[in-house]
Amino acid sequence: MSRVFNFSAGPAMVPEAVLKQAQEEMLDWQGSGMSVMEMSHRGKEFMSIAEQAEADIRSIMEIPNNYKVLFLQGGASSQFAMVPMNLLKDKNTADYINTGAWSKKAIAEAKRYCEVNIAATTEADNFMRTPAASELSLNSDAAYVHYTPNETIGGVEFPYVPETGDVPLVADMSSTILSRPIDVSKFGVIYAGAQKNIGPAGLAVVIVREDLIGHAGNNVPAMFNYKTHMDNDSMYNTPPTYTWYLAGLVFQWIKNNGGINKIAEVNKRKADKLYAAIDDSSFYANPVEKESRSWMNVPFTLANADLDGVFLAEAKELGLTTLKGHRSVGGMRASIYNAMPEAGVDALIEFMVQFEKRYG
Ligand SMILES: *Cc1c(COP(=O)(O)O)cnc(C)c1O
Numbered sequence: 468m469s470r471v472f473n474f475s476a477g478p479a480m481v482p483e484a485v486l487k488q489a490q491e492e493m494l495d496w497q498g499s500g501m502s503v504m505e506m507s508h509r510g511k512e513f514m515s516i517a518e519q520a521e522a523d524i525r526s527i528m529e530i531p532n533n534y535k536v537l538f539l540q541g542g543a544s545s546q547f548a549m550v551p552m553n554l555l556k557d558k559n560t561a562d563y564i565n566t567g568a569w570s571k572k573a574i575a576e577a578k579r580y581c582e583v584n585i586a587a588t589t590e591a592d593n594f595m596r597t598p599a600a601s602e603l604s605l606n607s608d609a610a611y612v613h614y615t616p617n618e619t620i621g622g623v624e625f626p627y628v629p630e631t632g633d634v635p636l637v638a639d640m641s642s643t644i645l646s647r648p649i650d651v652s653k654f655g656v657i658y659a660g661a662q663k664n665i666g667p668a669g670l671a672v673v674i675v676r677e678d679l680i681g682h683a684g685n686n687v688p689a690m691f692n693y694k695t696h697m698d699n700d701s702m703y704n705t706p707p708t709y710t711w712y713l714a715g716l717v718f719q720w721i722k723n724n725g726g727i728n729k730i731a732e733v734n735k736r737k738a739d740k741l742y743a744a745i746d747d748s749s750f751y752a753n754p755v756e757k758e759s760r761s762w763m764n765v766p767f768t769l770a771n772a773d774l775d776g777v778f779l780a781e782a783k784e785l786g787l788t789t790l791k792g793h794r795s796v797g798g799m800r801a802s803i804y805n806a807m808p809e810a811g812v813d814a815l816i817e818f819m820v821q822f823e824k825r826y827g
Contacts, residue, residue: 472811475789476619476764477642478662480806484723485666485716504709508702513712517700520715527718527727530651530674537673537693538701538711543641543660545691546671547576550613550637550656553693555581556682558610562586564603564629567594567618568795569639577613584609594618596756597625611635611655617643617761619663620793622753622800624761628653635679642763644672645721645805647731655679664763664804666714669707721805730805737803737812738762744816750827751819768798774826775799781822787815 473480496503499512506513521536530536539545550573551561559581563574565588577583584606587598605612612631617624619642628650629636635655644659651657656675662668673693680693689695695703721730742760745751745767753760753767769775775791775798782790792798803812 469786471786471788472807472814473788474801474803474807474811474815476663476793476800476802477660478668479664479802479804481666481713482717482720482806485713485720488716489713503712506708508705508708513708516712516715517702517706520711520718523715523718523722524672527645527721528649528651528674533677534651535675535677535680535693535697537675537696538706538714539671539673539696540669540707542668542671543639543658544572544576546639546656546658546673547573548579549673549691549693550611550658551577551580552687552691553683554635554637554656554679555610558608560584560606560609562605562609562612562631562634564588564598564612564614565590566597566615566623566625567621568793569618569620569641570613570615573613573615573639581610586612589623593754594621594623595754595759597623597759600627600629603629605631605634607632607634609634611637613637613639615639617641617763619761619764619802620796620800621755622761622764622766623755623759624763626758635676642802642804643761645727645730646734646763648727661710661714663802664806666717667710669710670714672714717806733809734762734803734805737807737809738765741765741801741803741812741816744819748819748823748827750823763804764800764802766792766796766798766800768792770827772797777826778822782815782818785814785818787811787818790815 561581562584564586574583586605587602589596589598612634616638637656640657641660642663645664658673661670675693680697683692745753750770751767790799792800
């Protein structure tokens with residue numbers, strides 16, 4: 468068996484050490500005589516797994532005590548609705564920053580619940596940059612400000628955290644959570660689907676400042692109310708136990724690999740060298756403004772799009788897979804989340820150089 472370097476945007480690579488540990492523990496988790504997926508979520512074994520996972524993400528991200536960490540189903544997309552359902556209180560307007568495909572989905576969902584003020588949009592620039600702080604026209608009456616720190620499809624990432632004063636800041640961190648240290652206290656809500664930088668699909672991690680919980684209207688279903696999940700330690704109904712366990716193994720992997728500062732250092736190096744390879748050639752191009760380039764998702768095009776198919780086929784032969792760009796962007800996209808080894812990026816760059824020599 469030989470494992471490939473999988474550049475998929477999501478579900479994405481999981482660290483090999485985590486997969487091996489899961490394999491070892493598959494039939495008998497730590498002498499329990501059963502697999503984690505067979506355990507009662509209310510039994511002491513799974514409770515210990517769940518508590519450890521929460522403790523680990525809290526320590527990795529230095530999450531302050533006045534924040535709850537919820538392990539929910541429904542992916543990041545359910546949060547597009549849960550955010551307005553829980554945060555509007557008596558207000559009827561929210562600010563949204565539009566930087567691309569995922570922002571747009573969040574905006575469309577919010578429009579079902581409130582008036583959406585577009586605080587800034589870079590659509591006129593084809594979403595090839597993030598707006599400067601000076602471009603944000605925030606409404607002081609907004610219930611919250613929502614933005615997408617990293618647009619997974621466009622490969623556009625905010626180089627700063629917007630200042631929103633007393634208005635809670637909400638961030639869809641699906642494709643950037645755990646990639647570097649952040650100051651959680653600047654946010655009201657942080658949410659992320661697990662399948663990019665946390666583990667397998669089926670789980671959303673939602674970090675919510677406590678005072679923002681408990682204000683949902685009576686018409687909000689129990690499953691969509693943050694308070695339900697806070698009051699029940701994310702076990703109001705059966706949680707995705709196996710995914711939660713694997714997420715916990717990934718958190719331990721981060722701790723065992725030097726913590727988030729070390730992970731960030733490697734991520735920056737991986738991104739820097741891939742962008743340098745693109746910029747140093749006249750064959751490859753990345754259209755995103757330099758300051759707004761994503762550390763996690765790197766789209767690039769070939770000078771001759773007729774060669775796209777050959778590029779993908781030859782890359783695959785070498786074990787470099789899922790490099791095809793999103794259908795809305797075209798070209799290539801290399802997603803290089805935490806679990807993509809630096810050797811994978813090196814192999815991709817080496818292939819790109821050789822490919823250009825032969826076809827450029
Ligand atoms: C992948 C992604 C989503 C959607 O996540 P689901 O878990 O599939 O709902 C939302 N936002 C961003 C930024 C993403 O990258």
